[in-house]
Amino acid sequence: MSKKTNEKKAQNKRPNLAVEIAGIKLKNPVMPASGTFGYGEEYAPFLDLERIGAIVTKGLSLKPKAGNPTPRIAETISGMLNAIGLQNVGVDAFIAHKLPFLREINTPVIVNFFGNTLEEYGEVAKRLSDIPEVAGVELNISCPNVKQGGIVFGTDPKAASEVVSLVRKNLTKPLIVKLTPNVTDISVTARAVEEAGADAICCINTLTGMAVDVKTRRPRLANKTGGLSGPAIRPIAVRMVHQVVQAVKVPVIGVGGIVRPVDALEFLIVGATAVQVGTANFVDPAAMITIIDGIEAFCVEEGIEDIHELIGSLKV
Amino acid sequence: MSKKTNEKKAQNKRPNLAVEIAGIKLKNPVMPASGTFGYGEEYAPFLDLERIGAIVTKGLSLKPKAGNPTPRIAETISGMLNAIGLQNVGVDAFIAHKLPFLREINTPVIVNFFGNTLEEYGEVAKRLSDIPEVAGVELNISCPNVKQGGIVFGTDPKAASEVVSLVRKNLTKPLIVKLTPNVTDISVTARAVEEAGADAICCINTLTGMAVDVKTRRPRLANKTGGLSGPAIRPIAVRMVHQVVQAVKVPVIGVGGIVRPVDALEFLIVGATAVQVGTANFVDPAAMITIIDGIEAFCVEEGIEDIHELIGSLKV
Amino acid sequence: MKNYKTVILSNQEISPGYFRMRILTPGFGEKAKPGQFLMFRVQLSLPPLLRRPFGIFRTGFMPADCEGQPPKEFVEILYKVVGRGTDIMSRLQVGNQVEVLGPLGRGFDLGNPAEEKILVGGGIGLVPLYMLANELTHKSSVRLLMGGRTRDDILAVTEFERLGVETYVSTDDGSLGEEGLVTQVLKRKLDKFPNASVYACGPMPMIEAVQAICEERGVSLQVSLEALMACGVGACLGCVVKGAGHSESTPRYLCSCKEGPVFRAEQLDWKKLGQEPGFCEGCKI
Amino acid sequence: MKNYKTVILSNQEISPGYFRMRILTPGFGEKAKPGQFLMFRVQLSLPPLLRRPFGIFRTGFMPADCEGQPPKEFVEILYKVVGRGTDIMSRLQVGNQVEVLGPLGRGFDLGNPAEEKILVGGGIGLVPLYMLANELTHKSSVRLLMGGRTRDDILAVTEFERLGVETYVSTDDGSLGEEGLVTQVLKRKLDKFPNASVYACGPMPMIEAVQAICEERGVSLQVSLEALMACGVGACLGCVVKGAGHSESTPRYLCSCKEGPVFRAEQLDWKKLGQEPGFCEGCKI
Ligand SMILES: Cc1cc2nc3c(=O)[nH]c(=O)nc-3n(C[C@H](O)[C@H](O)[C@H](O)COP(=O)(O)OP(=O)(O)OC[C@H]3O[C@@H](n4cnc5c(N)ncnc54)[C@H](O)[C@@H]3O)c2cc1C
Ligand SMILES: Cc1cc2nc3c(=O)[nH]c(=O)nc-3n(C[C@H](O)[C@H](O)[C@H](O)COP(=O)(O)OP(=O)(O)OC[C@H]3O[C@@H](n4cnc5c(N)ncnc54)[C@H](O)[C@@H]3O)c2cc1C
Ligand SMILES: Cc1cc2nc3c(=O)[nH]c(=O)nc-3n(C[C@H](O)[C@H](O)[C@H](O)COP(=O)(O)O)c2cc1C
Ligand SMILES: Cc1cc2nc3c(=O)[nH]c(=O)nc-3n(C[C@H](O)[C@H](O)[C@H](O)COP(=O)(O)O)c2cc1C
Ligand code: FES
Ligand code: FES
Numbered sequence A, B: 001m002s003k004k005t006n007e008k009k010a011q012n013k014r015p016n017l018a019v020e021i022a023g024i025k026l027k028n029p030v031m032p033a034s035g036t037f038g039y040g041e042e043y044a045p046f047l048d049l050e051r052i053g054a055i056v057t058k059g060l061s062l063k064p065k066a067g068n069p070t071p072r073i074a075e076t077i078s079g080m081l082n083a084i085g086l087q088n089v090g091v092d093a094f095i096a097h098k099l100p101f102l103r104e105i106n107t108p109v110i111v112n113f114f115g116n117t118l119e120e121y122g123e124v125a126k127r128l129s130d131i132p133e134v135a136g137v138e139l140n141i142s143c144p145n146v147k148q149g150g151i152v153f154g155t156d157p158k159a160a161s162e163v164v165s166l167v168r169k170n171l172t173k174p175l176i177v178k179l180t181p182n183v184t185d186i187s188v189t190a191r192a193v194e195e196a197g198a199d200a201i202c203c204i205n206t207l208t209g210m211a212v213d214v215k216t217r218r219p220r221l222a223n224k225t226g227g228l229s230g231p232a233i234r235p236i237a238v239r240m241v242h243q244v245v246q247a248v249k250v251p252v253i254g255v256g257g258i259v260r261p262v263d264a265l266e267f268l269i270v271g272a273t274a275v276q277v278g279t280a281n282f283v284d285p286a287a288m289i290t291i292i293d294g295i296e297a298f299c300v301e302e303g304i305e306d307i308h309e310l311i312g313s314l315k316v
Numbered sequence C, D: 001m002k003n004y005k006t007v008i009l010s011n012q013e014i015s016p017g018y019f020r021m022r023i024l025t026p027g028f029g030e031k032a033k034p035g036q037f038l039m040f041r042v043q044l045s046l047p048p049l050l051r052r053p054f055g056i057f058r059t060g061f062m063p064a065d066c067e068g069q070p071p072k073e074f075v076e077i078l079y080k081v082v083g084r085g086t087d088i089m090s091r092l093q094v095g096n097q098v099e100v101l102g103p104l105g106r107g108f109d110l111g112n113p114a115e116e117k118i119l120v121g122g123g124i125g126l127v128p129l130y131m132l133a134n135e136l137t138h139k140s141s142v143r144l145l146m147g148g149r150t151r152d153d154i155l156a157v158t159e160f161e162r163l164g165v166e167t168y169v170s171t172d173d174g175s176l177g178e179e180g181l182v183t184q185v186l187k188r189k190l191d192k193f194p195n196a197s198v199y200a201c202g203p204m205p206m207i208e209a210v211q212a213i214c215e216e217r218g219v220s221l222q223v224s225l226e227a228l229m230a231c232g233v234g235a236c237l238g239c240v241v242k243g244a245g246h247s248e249s250t251p252r253y254l255c256s257c258k259e260g261p262v263f264r265a266e267q268l269d270w271k272k273l274g275q276e277p278g279f280c281e282g283c284k285i
Helices: A003-012 A091-103 A118-129 A157-170 A186-195 A231-247 A261-270 A287-302 B003-012 B091-103 B118-129 B157-170 B186-195 B231-247 B261-270 B287-302 C084-090 C129-136 C157-162 C182-192 C204-217 D084-090 D129-136 D157-162 D182-192 D204-217
Strands: A019-021 A024-026 A030-032 A073-076 A079-082 A109-113 A134-140 A175-178 A200-203 A207-210 A225-229 A252-255 A274-277 B019-021 B024-026 B030-032 B073-076 B079-082 B109-113 B134-140 B175-178 B200-203 B207-210 B225-229 B252-255 B274-277 C002-015 C018-024 C037-041 C052-055 C058-062 C072-080 C097-104 C117-122 C142-148 C166-171 C197-201 C221-224 C240-242 C253-255 C262-264 D002-015 D018-024 D037-041 D052-055 D058-062 D072-080 D097-104 D117-122 D142-148 D166-171 D197-201 D221-224 D240-242 D253-255 D262-264
Touching (some): A030 A287, A079 A207, A079 A231, A091 A109, A091 A118, A109 A118, A118 A134, A157 A186, A186 A200, A186 A231, A231 B207, A252 A261, A261 A287, A274 A287, B030 B287, B073 B225, B091 B109, B118 B134, B118 B157, B157 B186, B200 B231, B225 B231, B231 B252, B231 B261, B261 B287, B274 B287, C002 C072, C002 C084, C018 C084, C037 C072, C052 C084, C072 C084, C117 C129, C117 C182, C117 C204, C129 C157, C129 C197, C142 C157, C142 C182, C157 C166, C197 C204, C204 C221, D002 D072, D002 D084, D037 D072, D052 D072, D117 D182, D129 D142, D129 D157, D129 D197, D157 D166, D166 D182, D182 D204
Parallel strands (some): A200 A252, B030 B274, B109 B134, B134 B175, C117 C142, C117 C197, C142 C166, D117 D142, D117 D197, D197 D221
Antiparallel strands (some): A073 A079, A207 A225, B019 B024, B073 B079, B079 B225, B207 B225, C002 C018, C018 C072, C037 C052, C221 C262, C240 C253, D002 D018, D037 D052, D058 D072, D221 D262, D240 D253
């Protein structure tokens, strides 16, 4: 396309950034990653929650969960380790106390959740099915920081398939399944959860890591190991998203190390239909807005009228 | 130990940094990571090769190998991707042209190698067995960048066991096996190769990653994916080394993202008997010397007389 | 509560290893309460990845300049260089772009004006006490007990004096003020004013010793704690501390950035508070 | 060949987006040959992780100062700000610590003094030609054909003239010298001096066009290439380019940092040289 045409387009109209994930309509493909955006209200003073594609909550469980001992976080080079241990208010308190705030905001709410047992996964799915304000759920079978956080399900394709089937049966909402990168071949898990009924796949969760304070010779996290997130893991995340996109037909949400617009573009180009921003929210609470604006500006510059022209446009 | 005693010790003598890996005696636990130090001579102008614990060569194959198309490298945040494709002169040319230089240097030489087929692994092992200047070999079953680079062996514990057994049979030298981090549970592979006859384990090789040039929408590497190395991966490497140390009895060499002395200390504390320095050689050709000096200084400061007091001293 | 994308107005070493930085922040002062903090983005390019939490030392206005520019509102922080982030900060210059998220957290409860107020500061822990002293001196009699290892660790005491605060300095090596621990001074003052309320901020061992003294004497205590923080706004749950009644089977965590950093002593589990691996001081990741 | 742990002597913008940096490097000059390069460590703390390769523009001595300090030997580089590394470089100041690894690589072959020499530089590609011109002018007649997009891309031409080089400037937009491509000037010069040897450095399309012209006319050509580099010393094998006779079944790669960056045209596989994804210009990873 010639430069002239591009310029003309740019003048004529703004690119269409709307995408659909598992039947959920998003005004643009940018949303927070679970656990890095609280229940939404924590960041309300810093950005317009109606500008982002969706709100994704901290992972919920059936009962409230107190989380891991401290220290729970450690900064690493271009990344951070966390072992929060899925501290959360529980699904009922979420519905009673956190959802009312979100109800007022014109942005789809995606609820991330996990279970300690298969039964719990099913039960939470059932409870969320009844809540009209929940646009969809994101099933976490990938948290590395608690024994029951799903990693056992997430690293074994058979177990993953089982938990997804069960949730599928108990759920009347769109189902996104979030995968762990701590596996030999993520496309195997991806195919397994797709077959079991996932409407979309989100990847990646954090990579298990560890850091040591050499003076005290103790792990820098009380939990010993934690999940590595942030820019450091981006090349691994891009590779895995690319792999999963090749392996499945359902839409894929890319997450891992996105800080700038150009990072989000990498994921879209390899085929992610949407992206999540995690650790970057801590660095800049308005990071998602900058990323949305940057994606739009890139589309204008490149003469892209609809974001779907960009999604999966990798040339190999 | 009181501060007074430490000071006294520091005055009395230098700490003993010597370690033994698979029967190879090293004056200190620091050596280069394969593929980042050429055949040793490339770095001779920049550091005293007799000060480092060992010299580890670029990975060799039976026949010379031309490697992958370009671009082969891409810088990422706190890391780099490489898809060199194991370009090397072949084992015979190595013996004829590269070894004579190394012969003159009073530092053990560890030869890293791989095969395209099981037979080739065996054949290279046989040829290296006859060479007195080779102190030990490092078997690469973990290169992610070429189909035959070993990753197929490295990600399947059974295949790993098979290739290690075969090499063990054909080899009269100490055998170090280098593992890939691109697996669900590295301790499984570690135990498999230990049982099959590995005298030591080296981990980790690079994590498979990918980066995209958003302007051209092409992968930044001709090979599409490459191996991620450098500081970015250190927390993952430390975690894996810790896991492997728990899983096996043979000594473990830790590698992944070591740039400063404190990084090397993390690996030693979680139980690595020695460490390898890779990408950091590109940043500072004398990085290994700084690291050796830093480890020594740390021992003096902490009143450590022998490096073995430090190895595996993690408090949990 | 806002993210100020702003610039540095000044940044000076005030004692070996300690710096005072002024940052342009129009409107910040109206909202800031004593004991609150801010999250400082060291530089726009990474690293360091995460922001650094700093107490608000004070807010104020730079006088209008001769070109008729209006007065500039600023926030001031005092910081100690301990690791990579503060090291980079110490080399920032006037005009450099930084970001400040704040004011954050819950500050001090000013309490009953009739009570004597004793503020206990250890080293850089003095920071959140200045705005507190400024508020308290309007209505109460205020004493500052300031401790440090050496005279270099005693900061900004004359500024407290200018507020009308009676100050008592002690150093471990006696290089300034009384030789010994600040807690020793605290005991004497409490002997004299047994109904005073105490406000403390400083290194953990000091805070724990202060708590033991106050508990024993039944004196009201508020402490400002330091915890590792990623977000500063209650979203990541990385900064929790153990609350009263905490046990392994029934863990009770309080969010330091949102429910703190100032806590009433009764809110916390003092048995376990300080028993964990500390920060990676000076590791310069 | 050495890693100089050293400091910056000066760093100035010489044209919009182009900088000239002088670095203290005692002893460097004795070893440096025309066409060699160095690996520059932008700052001691990361990022950027990898060093950046730069051609050696020239070496020299700063005069002894009045306090009787001996003359200071320096190496000079000219660089264009394109991405994160060069952006940071442009903000470095006199006295900042940097590291320089060099001199590295194989330089130009000076050839037969009897032949006319034509140097072709495109933009920043002019850098390695200065020391070459300096050597060649002792014995040969030397012409520099310098091309750029606009006048801003035409650098240091007067310095070449001071060496006694005849210079011809062309720009795409005619804002300086002749309007048009430098290859058009090259053709005219080769019409006049059909036995000249050509030395070229610049953007890939320019180098390819120069190669086509020289091959057609049977003129000897040496080119200096840019490749992505990690180590600069032949250890990583990241910087290879396709050698003559290369094919997918029998790949032949030449190591750019060790066997290059200067190659005789005959050594290279021109059919495939420029057909690959380019650098991530301005991506500021
Ligand atoms: C509410 C609050 C108020 C504070 N107020 C001040 C103040 O006014 N003046 C001052 O000098 N310091 C204050 N601190 C401590 C200050 O945040 C740390 O000294 C600083 O973050 C160290 O950063 P670094 O990069 O130099 O250290 P590094 O050790 O390199 O930092 C590594 C990581 O650990 C964190 N970290 C290290 N030490 C501390 C610490 N003591 N507390 C919390 N996080 C830490 C850093 O934020 C970073 O994420 C406060 C901390 C908190 C929580
Ligand atoms: C032998 C040689 C000599 C050179 N001489 C000069 C010179 O004299 N003046 C000058 O301005 N430039 C020169 N270059 C190009 C210069 O190295 C790059 O412009 C510079 O590395 C860009 O770094 P960056 O961080 O700003 O760009 P980024 O695009 O952010 O860099 C990302 C990565 O790509 C690499 N890279 C990007 N562009 C190039 C390029 N053109 N060539 C090689 N690597 C690149 C960087 O080194 C880095 O690893 C030379 C390159 C080579 C190989
Ligand atoms: C502090 C923190 C808490 C997290 N909590 C959750 C969680 O509750 N559920 C979940 O699925 N992922 C959780 N994650 C993972 C993120 O959603 C995301 O997958 C990961 O951080 C990688 O993205 P990033 O590099 O952009 O941060 C958490 C991450 C962080 C840093
Ligand atoms: C350019 C490059 C080439 C490499 N080649 C090899 C190789 O031939 N054989 C091998 O076993 N590992 C190879 N590796 C992996 C390193 O030995 C090391 O395991 C990895 O880089 C992680 O360490 P680092 O983070 O210190 O670089 C290579 C790494 C790089 C960066
Ligand atoms: S720092 Fe994130 S919740 Fe307190
Ligand atoms: S840059 Fe490493 S071999 Fe050339």
